[in-house]
Amino acid sequence: MSRDSPLGLPGLPRDSEGPVFKEPWEAKAFAMALRLHERGVFTWNEWAEALAHEIGTARARGDADLGDTYYEHWLRTLEGMVARKGAASGDELDRYQHAWAQAAERTPHGSPIELRPADLTEPTVP
Amino acid sequence: MRALETVLTQKGYVDPAALDVLIETYQTKIGPRNGARVVARAWCDAEFRRRLLDDATAAIASLGFQGRQGEHMVAVENTAELHNMVVCTLCSCYPWPVLGLPPTWYKSAPYRARVVKDPRGVLKDFGVTLPEAVRIRVWDSTAEVRYLVLPQRPAATEHLTETELADLVTRDSMIGTGLARAP
Structure with missing residues (x-):
């Protein structure tokens, strides 16, 4: 998937009919949104609206x-959506983000990173 | 990302194994080939073509392809006088059940903005030049309505089977940024 555009149009990325995800986390984020929608957490209309809004916000911030x-x-849309729908609050996400960061720190390079209960209970670094 | 997955998994909203199945499905099983089969069928079967243009959701479902978002499909037919192109100006709604997931350029602001203002210019960038007399119509997708372009059948393909014809149908030809390949 090349970002050098053979088109006369600067910045219009083109690709062959190649892979649709650049990195595994993209696929995860995609699938999670689909599952939550299928479980009725939000309608697809709500999703499209929120995503369009998020894209607009990102562009206003200078995202090309x-x-x-x-x-x-x-992903940002998903985080906002689960918080709004009460599936996972911002605080919970922060807590787990911190826990994962901590787990990554104590895990030697090359080993799989696993979350332990202690990662969640230890107080946040001031 | 991992935090989100952990929280949602623990609360029972998602199941990592189910996510993997979903990803696998979208990466390898659903893709532009579904759409190509729809197009090839329409080229070979006038009755199916009529049903596709009348009620694309039902016609496409009859081949076993169905959306997960309950989206309504509309097929728009290219002719010698009219060329159709599809965009989603707001986000990137896309006919997943038939085309899989959208390419990067479809999701890019330059495409989303320019195809509306200068569709002929965008086509040229994709290497397609249409006669001036051909009108271009641009369809803006929504969460509820997704469009599939039914490209023109290439000339001199009367002898080809439906499977061979499907091989001529590119993803871009079903978005309208390309034409079906010549055999």
Whole structure:
């Protein structure tokens, strides 16, 4: 998937009919949104509206919005949506984010990173 | 990302194994080939073509392809006088059941903005030049309505089977940024 555009149009990314996800987390974020929708957490209309809003916000922040940051917008939309729908609050996400960061820190390079209960209970670094 | 997955998994909203199945399905099983089969069928079967243009959701479902978002499908037919192109100006709604997931350029602001203002210019960038007399119509997708372009059948393909014809149908030809390949 090349970002050098053979088109006369600067910045319009093109690809062959290649893979649709750049990195595994993109696929995860995609699938999670689908599952939550299927479970009735939100309607697809709500999703499209929230995503469009997120993309607009990102552009206002200066994101060139060339399609390569699409799943970043998607993930941010998902985080906002689960918080709004009460599936997972911002605090909970922060707690787990911190826990994962801590787990990554204590895990030697090359080993799989696993979350332990202690990662969650230890107080946040001031 | 991992935090989100952990929280949602623990609360029972998602199941990591089910997510993997979903990803696998979208990466390898659903893709532009579904759409190509729809197009090839429409080229070979006038009755199916009529049903596709009348009620694309039902016609496409009859081949076993169905959306997960309950989206309504509309097929728009290219002719010698009219060329159709599809965009989603707001986000990137896309006919997943038939085309899989959208390419990067479809999700990019330059495409989303320019195809509306200068569709002929965008086509040229994709290497397609249409006669001036051909009108271009651009369809803006929504969460509820997704479009599939039914490209023109290439000339001199009367002898080809439906499977061979499907091989001529590119993803871009079903978005309208390309034409079906010549055999």
